[in-house]
Amino acid sequence: MEFSQIIKRTEFDFDSLLKCSEAWTVILDSQQRIVSSNDACLPLLGMDGTSVTGRPLDEVIPLGHLRILLEKSFCFRAQPLSLGDRKLTCHYVPRIDNHEPDGGVLVVENQPLARDDLSCIEFADIIRSLSIVMDLAYEGTILVDHEGYIVLINQAFADTLGTRAQDMLGKHILKAYPNSQLSRLPAVMQTGIAEISHPHVLNGREVIVSRYPLIKHGRPIGAYGKIQFQDVREVLRMASEFQSTSKPTASSGPQIAKVGAFNYDINSIVGHSKVMKSLKETLLRVAERNSNILLVGESGTGKELFAHALHAASRRRYAPFIKMNCAAIPEHLLESELFGHVDGAFTGAKKGGQIGKFELAHNGTIFLDEISDMSLPMQAKLLRILQEMELTPLGSNVSKKVDVRVVAATNVKLEELVSKGKFRQDLYYRLNVMALTIPPLRERTEDIYFIVGHFIETLNDEFGLQVKGLDPQAWEVLNTYNYPGNIRELRNIIESAFNLVTGALLTPEHFPPHLRQLAGTGLLGSENRSGEEGYMAALGHQPLQEILETIEKRLLDRALKRVNGNKLQAANLLGVSRPGFYKKLRRYQMDQT
Numbered sequence: 001m002e003f004s005q006i007i008k009r010t011e012f013d014f015d016s017l018l019k020c021s022e023a024w025t026v027i028l029d030s031q032q033r034i035v036s037s038n039d040a041c042l043p044l045l046g047m048d049g050t051s052v053t054g055r056p057l058d059e060v061i062p063l064g065h066l067r068i069l070l071e072k073s074f075c076f077r078a079q080p081l082s083l084g085d086r087k088l089t090c091h092y093v094p095r096i097d098n099h100e101p102d103g104g105v106l107v108v109e110n111q112p113l114a115r116d117d118l119s120c121i122e123f124a125d126i127i128r129s130l131s132i133v134m135d136l137a138y139e140g141t142i143l144v145d146h147e148g149y150i151v152l153i154n155q156a157f158a159d160t161l162g163t164r165a166q167d168m169l170g171k172h173i174l175k176a177y178p179n180s181q182l183s184r185l186p187a188v189m190q191t192g193i194a195e196i197s198h199p200h201v202l203n204g205r206e207v208i209v210s211r212y213p214l215i216k217h218g219r220p221i222g223a224y225g226k227i228q229f230q231d232v233r234e235v236l237r238m239a240s241e242f243q244s245t246s247k248p249t250a251s252s253g254p255q256i257a258k259v260g261a262f263n264y265d266i267n268s269i270v271g272h273s274k275v276m277k278s279l280k281e282t283l284l285r286v287a288e289r290n291s292n293i294l295l296v297g298e299s300g301t302g303k304e305l306f307a308h309a310l311h312a313a314s315r316r317r318y319a320p321f322i323k324m325n326c327a328a329i330p331e332h333l334l335e336s337e338l339f340g341h342v343d344g345a346f347t348g349a350k351k352g353g354q355i356g357k358f359e360l361a362h363n364g365t366i367f368l369d370e371i372s373d374m375s376l377p378m379q380a381k382l383l384r385i386l387q388e389m390e391l392t393p394l395g396s397n398v399s400k401k402v403d404v405r406v407v408a409a410t411n412v413k414l415e416e417l418v419s420k421g422k423f424r425q426d427l428y429y430r431l432n433v434m435a436l437t438i439p440p441l442r443e444r445t446e447d448i449y450f451i452v453g454h455f456i457e458t459l460n461d462e463f464g465l466q467v468k469g470l471d472p473q474a475w476e477v478l479n480t481y482n483y484p485g486n487i488r489e490l491r492n493i494i495e496s497a498f499n500l501v502t503g504a505l506l507t508p509e510h511f512p513p514h515l516r517q518l519a520g521t522g523l524l525g526s527e528n529r530s531g532e533e534g535y536m537a538a539l540g541h542q543p544l545q546e547i548l549e550t551i552e553k554r555l556l557d558r559a560l561k562r563v564n565g566n567k568l569q570a571a572n573l574l575g576v577s578r579p580g581f582y583k584k585l586r587r588y589q590m591d592q593t
Helices: 003-010 014-019 041-045 066-071 123-129 155-160 185-191 232-246 274-287 303-312 331-339 376-388 414-419 425-431 445-463 472-480 486-498 513-519 529-537 544-562 567-574 578-587
Strands: 023-028 034-037 075-083 086-097 100-109 140-145 150-153 195-202 205-216 219-229 293-296 321-325 365-369 405-410 434-437
Touching (some): 066 075, 066 086, 140 155, 140 185, 185 205, 185 219, 274 434, 303 321, 303 365, 376 425, 544 567
Parallel strands (some): 293 405, 293 434, 365 405
Antiparallel strands (some): 023 034, 075 150, 086 100, 140 219
C-alpha cells in the first residue's frame, strides 16, 4: 500500500485499511493495545487464527527501539522491524483527537529487507548514539534519509510550522517548510559536521536548532535535527535575567534605539495566492543576505509591512529597525534627520546635537519610504554612505562608520526618473540590488477573503464587537471592486462598516456610498425574474442537465460582464478556481474573448 494512502485513511477509513492484503495493518489505542487488525498478521506471525485483538502490541511482536517512538506518538516510515529471521518494513501514523495523541495505525509490509542494506536508517542505533542530546518527549525532532526525505517527525516539530506531522512525512526536506528558511540538514549530511545551537527561521519565527549527520560504515545515511528553543527571544530573556542577577544595577546611559523594534514578521503578510506565496519565499531567501532591497508597489500595497518582515527574517533582527519617510520631512531638515547634527550646527539646531537615523540603525536596518521624493543633492549624500559606510553629522568634520542595511520603497518607476535625470543612476543601482515587486490587490483578488477575515478579527478586538463576516451581497461587492487604494483602502472600507454595523454580518448598506452603488438593486439572485420563469417553464421539456447547463452558462456570462471581462475576478466572484473557470469557458466555447 502506498504510504500516502495510509495517511489519508488514518483519520477516518479504517475499514479499507484493514481490507488491504498486502500488509499487516494494526489499529492501536492510546495504550498501544490492538483494537483491530487484518488477517495478514497470521502468516507473518506464524499464527493459526488466534486473535490478537485487545492484546498489547509488544506482547505480539518484539518492538524494541520502536516502543518509545510509538509511546511518544512519532510519525515514521520505512523503519526496519525484525520478526524472527526476517527484517520487514513498517510505517506508523499517530491519530490526534482534540490535539492529543489517541493511538494510531501501524502497517507492516510483507517485503523482507536485505540484511546488508546500508541505506536504511535504523532508529535503534540513532537513539543509542544520540541519547545524550535527544529528548523525544518534549523537543521538536525531525529525521531525513540520505536523499533528504523525511522519515521521522513528531508533532512538536510540526506545530512550529502550523501543520500535522503526517502531512510532512515523506516530503523532501527542502520543500516541507512553509514561510521558512531552507533546511540545512542536506548541508550537514554533505559536510559531516554537526551544527549545534544555530538560529533558524521556521514559519517566520527564529528558533534555536541543532543538526547532526548520521553516519553508517563511513558514509552518510541521513541527518537528524531538533528544536531546542521555540523562540530566540526566550534565550535572550534568560541571558538578560542571568546578567541582572550576576551584576549590580548600574545606569548605562540613555538607550538610543530600541533593539529589535520591528512590529511585524512574515506571518503578518496575509496572502495565500500563488504570487504571494512566491513573494514570501523570495523575501525569506534575500532576507538572510545583507544586500540592499528596493520594494516596488502601488500606494497601499503594504511596502512597510514587507520592510518589517525583511528585517525580522534577517540576521539583524535583534538590532534596531528604523523607518523614515523621505516625503514627510522638509528638505532643509532631511539631512539632519538622516545623518544627525552637532550642537550649534545651524540656527534652531537641537541643543546638544542629534543622532541621525542612520546612526540609530547601526547594525540593523533602515527603511527609506518614498525614496523617489529625495532631492538630487540628498541623493548624492546618501550614495556616499552606501559606498563608504560612513557618515558625517552636520556641523562636524569627524566621520563615523556605520553598518546599516537599506530597504527603500517607491510607488513610482525609478527607471523613468533616472531617464529624466530626476534620480541618480548610480544611487538607483546601489538601492536596486534586489527588487521585490508587491502586486496590487486587484491582481490577487483570491486573497481578499483572507485579508478581510484578518481585518474582522482585528477590529472585533478593537471595537469590542462580534462580527462574524459578510453577507453574500457584500462579498460580491468586495470581489467586484478594483481597489485603487489597495489593502489600505480595503482596511478603510471594513473599518467604516464596523462603525455602522449593528448585527453579526456586514452588508453593502454599511459600506461607503461608492461601494453601495455597486450593489445595485438586486444582484444575481433577482436580477431577471423572466429568466427564472423561463427555467421553470423548461421543466418537463428539457433534461435537468440541459437546464443546469443553461443556468451555468448564463452565470458565467453575467460574472464576466460584471468585472469587465477580467477572468480572474470573475472566477473569484463565482467562488471557483481559475483553472476550473477556464475549463467551464472552454466547455461552453466562451473562451474566445
